[in-house]
Amino acid sequence: LPFHIKTYFRSVSLLAPDVGQIMKAKCTSYGFKSPHVLAIRLKVIADLTKDLFNLEPENQLSLTCLGNILQRAHQKIKLFNSESLNKQETTSTSGAPGALKPVYGKKSNVPPPLTSAAKMEHSFVGQVIQEMLGPRLNPEEQGALKGMLNDVFYGLPEPPSKVGNPLEHKLEQAIMKCAKEKGLTLHRNFIDKCAQIYNVSTTHKGIILCGPSCTGKSTALENMEDALSSLAMTDGANQRERTVLDGGADAG
Numbered sequence: 001l002p003f004h005i006k007t008y009f010r011s012v013s014l015l016a017p018d019v020g021q022i023m024k025a026k027c028t029s030y031g032f033k034s035p036h037v038l039a040i041r042l043k044v045i046a047d048l049t050k051d052l053f054n055l056e057p058e059n060q061l062s063l064t065c066l067g068n069i070l071q072r073a074h075q076k077i078k079l080f081n082s083e084s085l086n087k088q089e090t091t092s093t094s095g096a097p098g099a100l101k102p103v104y105g106k107k108s109n110v111p112p113p114l115t116s117a118a119k120m121e122h123s124f125v126g127q128v129i130q131e132m133l134g135p136r137l138n139p140e141e142q143g144a145l146k147g148m149l150n151d152v153f154y155g156l157p158e159p160p161s162k163v164g165n166p167l168e169h170k171l172e173q174a175i176m177k178c179a180k181e182k183g184l185t186l187h188r189n190f191i192d193k194c195a196q197i198y199n200v201s202t203t204h205k206g207i208i209l210c211g212p213s214c215t216g217k218s219t220a221l222e223n224m225e226d227a228l229s230s231l232a233m234t235d236g237a238n239q240r241e242r243t244v245l246d247g248g249a250d251a252g
Contacts, residue, residue: 017063019043026067030074033118038125041152042066045129048148053141061133069132072202073125080124080160119156126153127161135196171195174227182223190216194224 020043027035027042046061061069114122126149134142175194179186197220200207209217 019046019063019066022063023066023070026070030070032070032074032121032125034114034122037114037118038122041122042069042125044152045148048152049133049145052144052148053137061129065132069125069128072132072199073121073128075202076124076128076159077121080120116157120159122153123156123159126156127159131196131199135193135200170231171198171227174230175223178223178226178230184219184223190220193220194227197221197224198228 020039023039023042024035027038032038042061046066049061130146130149134145137145172191172195175191176186179190184190193216197207197209209221211217
C-alpha cells in the first residue's frame with residue numbers, strides 16, 4: 001500500500017494464550033505440588049482432546065473447563081486429607097537411607113522425581129477429567145479418553161473412587177434405592193449417568209442434558225434429585241440441581 005494510505009491504519013498484534021503458563025499459575029494458586037509438571041499434563045490432554053475428539057467448541061477443554069477441573073480436584077484433595085488418608089505422605093525423604101546427596105556447583109538437567117503426595121494429587125486431577133469430560137463422549141471416545149489419561153498420568157497411584165462429602169458416599173445406594181421404588185430396572189450405565197449428573201453439577205452452575213427422546217434423560221434427572229432429597233442434601237446443593245435443563249433432541 002502507498003505510504004499515505006498506511007498512515008490511516010495501525011498495526012495490531014494478536015496473541016494466543018499460553019495454556020501451559022496459565023495452568024501453571026492456576027495449579028500454583030490452588031496449592032498443587034509440582035505445578036509445572038501438572039500444567040504440562042493438562043496442556044497435553046487439552047491438545048489431544050481437541051485433535052482426536054469431534055467436540056463442539058463449548059465441550060472442549062477450554063481454560064474455563066480446566067479451571068473447573070482444578071477446582072473440583074482441589075476439593076477432593078482437601079476432603080482426602082481431612083479423612084486422615086495422608087498419613088503416608090508425612091514422612092520426609094531428606095534423611096531416608098539411600099537418598100541422593102545434592103551436588104553443588106553443577107546444574108542437573110534431570111528434574112527431581114515427584115513425591116508421593118504430588119503423584120496422588122495429579123491422580124485426582126486425572127480422575128476429575130474422566131468424571132467431567134467422560135459424560136460428553138460416546139462409548140468409543142470414552143475408551144480413547146481413558147487410554148489417553150493412562151498414558152499422560154502414567155505411573156501414578158490409583159486415587160480413591162469415593163472421596164467427597166460424607167453424604168456423597170451414599171449417593172449410589174440412594175440412587176439404586178429410588179430406582180427400585182419406582183420399579184426401574186437397575187443398570188450400571190443408568191446408575192453411572194445419575195452420579196455423573198451430580199459430579200458435573202458440583203463445578204458447573206448449570207448443565208444441559210441432551211439426547212434423543214425416550215433415552216432416560218428425565219428419568220435419570222428425577223431419580224438423582226430424589227436420591228439427593230433422601231440424603232437430605234443442603235439447600236445450596238438442591239438449588240444447584242434445579243439449574244439442570246432437560247433438553248430433548250429428536251433423532252429426526
